[in-house]
Amino acid sequence: MAYSDKVLDHYNHPRNVGSFDKADPNVGTGMVGAPECGDVMKLQVKVNPETGVIEDAKFKTFGCGSAIASSSLATEWLRGRTVDEALAIKNTDIVSELSLPPVKIHCSVLAEDAIKAAISDYKSKAAVGAGRESVKA
Amino acid sequence: MKLPIYMDNHATTQVDPRVLKAMYPYLTDVFGNSASRNHSFGWQAEEATEKARKQVADLIGATSKEIVFTSGATESDNLALKGVAQMYAEKGNHIITAATEHKAILDTCKRLEKEGLRVTYLPVQTNGLIDLDQLRSAITDKTILISIMHANNEIGVLQPVAEIGKIAKERGVLFHTDGTQAAGKIPVNVTQDNIDLMSISAHKMYGPKGVGALYVRRRNPRVQLTAQMDGGGHERGMRSGTLNVPGIVGLGEACALAKAEMPEESKRMAYLRDKLKDRLLASLDEVYINGTQEHRLPNNLNISFAYVEGESLLMGINDVAVSSGSACTSATLEPSYVLKALGAGDDLAHSSIRFGLGRFNTEEEVDYVAEKVIDVVKKLRELSPLYEMFKEGVDLSKVQWAAH
Numbered sequence: 001m002a003y004s005d006k007v008l009d010h011y012n013h014p015r016n017v018g019s020f021d022k023a024d025p026n027v028g029t030g031m032v033g034a035p036e037c038g039d040v041m042k043l044q045v046k047v048n049p050e051t052g053v054i055e056d057a058k059f060k061t062f063g064c065g066s067a068i069a070s071s072s073l074a075t076e077w078l079r080g081r082t083v084d085e086a087l088a089i090k091n092t093d094i095v096s097e098l099s100l101p102p103v104k105i106h107c108s109v110l111a112e113d114a115i116k117a118a119i120s121d122y123k124s125k126a127a128v129g130a131g132r133e134s135v136k137a
Numbered sequence: 138m139k140l141p142i143y144m145d146n147h148a149t150t151q152v153d154p155r156v157l158k159a160m161y162p163y164l165t166d167v168f169g170n171s172a173s174r175n176h177s178f179g180w181q182a183e184e185a186t187e188k189a190r191k192q193v194a195d196l197i198g199a200t201s202k203e204i205v206f207t208s209g210a211t212e213s214d215n216l217a218l219k220g221v222a223q224m225y226a227e228k229g230n231h232i233i234t235a236a237t238e239h240k241a242i243l244d245t246c247k248r249l250e251k252e253g254l255r256v257t258y259l260p261v262q263t264n265g266l267i268d269l270d271q272l273r274s275a276i277t278d279k280t281i282l283i284s285i286m287h288a289n290n291e292i293g294v295l296q297p298v299a300e301i302g303k304i305a306k307e308r309g310v311l312f313h314t315d316g317t318q319a320a321g322k323i324p325v326n327v328t329q330d331n332i333d334l335m336s337i338s339a340h341k342m343y344g345p346k347g348v349g350a351l352y353v354r355r356r357n358p359r360v361q362l363t364a365q366m367d368g369g370g371h372e373r374g375m376r377s378g379t380l381n382v383p384g385i386v387g388l389g390e391a392c393a394l395a396k397a398e399m400p401e402e403s404k405r406m407a408y409l410r411d412k413l414k415d416r417l418l419a420s421l422d423e424v425y426i427n428g429t430q431e432h433r434l435p436n437n438l439n440i441s442f443a444y445v446e447g448e449s450l451l452m453g454i455n456d457v458a459v460s461s462g463s464a465c466t467s468a469t470l471e472p473s474y475v476l477k478a479l480g481a482g483d484d485l486a487h488s489s490i491r492f493g494l495g496r497f498n499t500e501e502e503v504d505y506v507a508e509k510v511i512d513v514v515k516k517l518r519e520l521s522p523l524y525e526m527f528k529e530g531v532d533l534s535k536v537q538w539a540a541h
Contacts, residue, residue: 011449011452011453014520017519017520019525022158031522031539032539033538034538034539035483035484035523035533035537035538036482036484036487036538037464037483037485038446038463038465038472038483038484038487039446040465040522040538041522042522042524042525060520060521060522061520061521061522062444062445062446062520062521062523062524063446063448063449063450063465064448064449064463064465065445065448065452067449068449068520077285092201096367103470113539114448117539
């Protein structure tokens with residue numbers, strides 16, 4: 001199967017590879033997939049609690065080239081968006097940007113799931129944090 | 138050194154120039170039909186196919202009359218299984234095979250099951266070999282055939298065919314072996330090993346595609362088959378159809394070359410394979426060899442690079458032709474059923490690469506491939522959340538994964 005130039009570019013030069021401290025209250029972590037399915041994506045967002053803007057995003061992915069490209073692209077798109085804007089990213093956007101063939105659509109679905117999981121992790125942490133503050137007050 | 142490098146010799150092999158040279162006259166001037174009995178065109182063609190028949194027989198310790206030419210190993214497997222099932226239907230309706238067989242065997246068995254036969258699929262041990270006690274206890278008075286491959290096409294492990302042949306003979310059951318990967322690579326002797334039927338293919342041993350053979354024992358016992366194709370009654374009535382003379386000449390020549398060069402070639406293959414293996418093991422952690430190393434084809438290395446997905450690895454070594462057991466590289470999007478049958482877990486199947494060395498690989502190529510694989514595995518592990526977790530000491534088998 002031939003890969004699109006964009007998939008190859010992300011595979012050869014993955015953007016924003018790495019990890020943040022999961023315990024950081026401003027970091028949301030999403031880990032989706034399973035090793036026995038052949039792909040696991042870890043996507044992390046670092047959110048500015050004042051503005052709700054994602055200031056940084058990082059990923060690590062075990063999976064095929066299209067899975068790596070989907071998550072690499074997701075980190076690019078996440079940076080600079082607000083948490084709510086991030087949730088608007090759809091897997092179909094990733095499919096068209098990377099020209100993924102039908103057999104690779106699940107890679108984009110996984111990336112969307114990873115975004116949602118990371119945001120939801122951040123939100124639940126923020127809610128707990130807010131709860132603590134209100135108790136303090 | 139020329140790129141890309143071909144190291145997928147279990148899929149197919151390059152035609153040896155000497156084989157092509159032998160075939161050439163039969164693609165040009167000597168074009169007769171070997172069944173034409175009344176002119177020199179036919180006689181020359183027949184002479185060529187009979188010479189090839191002897192060359193094939195000599196490679197596997199058979200006699201010429203026991204060789205039936207076919208279009209390849211898939212047809213040979215079909216003819217053996219369906220031919221025996223139909224011919225011996227009155228004797229019994231049970232076939233024993235193994236979970237790691239080629240699809241040409243497994244899917245033929247599935248069809249036979251639909252037609253009312255009973256099939257036992259023996260599991261394999263973690264080393265890839267069947268358990269002979271399980272084989273013994275699977276045999277019933279309705280068993281007519283045991284079909285167990287000689288060498289596996291993915292992991293290269295060699296089933297104990299001599300022992301299986303002995304058991305089959307003692308119990309009066311026919312024994313078919315798919316010898317596609319073994320013939321021409323390691324010594325095979327149908328007489329010593331009590332093999333009754335054996336499938337072979339030309340293109341796995343530097344011959345042309347589209348031609349193969351089925352060995353069918355003639356004595357002690359005389360094996361009979363129901364033909365699967367109706368027509369002119371060629372090949373002693375077992376396989377109708379005008380003989381593929383140039384292909385058969387190529388198969389014969391490939392067999393003769395393999396026989397003559399096997400002692401030296403298998404040593405060279407093992408040296409190159411072991412060099413590749415040692416380099417990879419020395420430079421990378423968490424690398425697993427799939428299947429026994431003790432009973433194995435000299436040219437096969439099937440290895441899993443844990444925490445790295447196979448297709449992404451292939452993408453990184455795109456000037457090296459190898460294959461992977463990863464789901465993403467298969468048409469069915471399922472990881473290798475052979476590796477799953479070893480019980481190693483789907484994750485290692487997704488991370489597996491099959492290196493199939495061949496006659497035309499050089500040591501320089503092996504060095505290049507080893508370096509390249511090491512680089513790409515290291516790079517992909519930097520990207521791998523699983524490798525990171527492993528390094529942090531997380532037991533991945535205990536993680537609750539969000540399976541999709």
